[in-house]
Amino acid sequence: MSTIVVDTAAKHNQHGGVRAGAGRKARIAGPKIVKRIPVSLIPAVEHLMNQLVATPLRPAQHLPADCWKIADNLTRLNIPLATETIPAGFPSPAEPYISDYLDFNQYLIKNQAATIAVRCGGDSMQDAGISRNDLLIIDRSLTPKHRDIVMADLGNEFTIKRLYKLDNSRIELHSENSSQSYPNFSLKEGDTLAIVGVVTYVIKHIR
Known part of the structure; x- marks a missing residue:
């Protein structure tokens, strides 16, 4: 098993302020958590994250009622x-x-x-x-x-x-x-x- 950072619901950092432009740039904007995944899945997850960064297109979560x-x-x-x-x-x-x-x-x-x-x-x-x-x-x-x-x-x-x-x-x-x-x-x-x-x-x- 290994760990990888993924997006989740927003949580505010309560430890000090944030300087604009400081720190390492996130590949995907938004708050992060650390989640354990199998090492074998890391390439697939990283590929998916790169796709999300490269294009604004995303899969729809809902389908028409009459499909x-x-x-x-x-x-x-x-x-x-x-x-x-x-x-x-x-x-x-x-x-x-x-x-x-x-x-x-x-x-x-x-x-x-x-x-x-x-x-x-x-x-x-x-x-x-x-x-x-x-x-x-x-x-x-x-x-x-x-x-x-x-x-x-x-x-x-x-x-x-x-x-x-x-x-x-x-x-x-x-x-x-x-x-x-x-x-x-x-x-x-x-x-x-x-x-x-x-x-x-x-x-x-x-x-």
């Missing part, structure tokens, strides 16, 4: 997958055989324990191919990257937006609908954005 949690034990259903791609313009003769079988559970869900499904409630991402009532597959285990489409918790509402990581560590969430005006969200210094997860697939109802 669907993927079942722990998924059934398997193999659907025939044709060899040829099918053009949308001019028809072509279909191959008379099947090349493979596709299980949509395996295809759509990479991390079962971290995957949820939600329905899109608006049209702000229409130009990105996401329309109202589309079913979105959200992977909460993925680290959000620049230009990922993400589900975000804004504190009083959830939203689906395009994530932009700009210079000087600024974070913005952009709408994509050229036919209507939808707001973008820009995080100011000190703001913390909670990311529910990254949108990996969009499922549309055609008929």
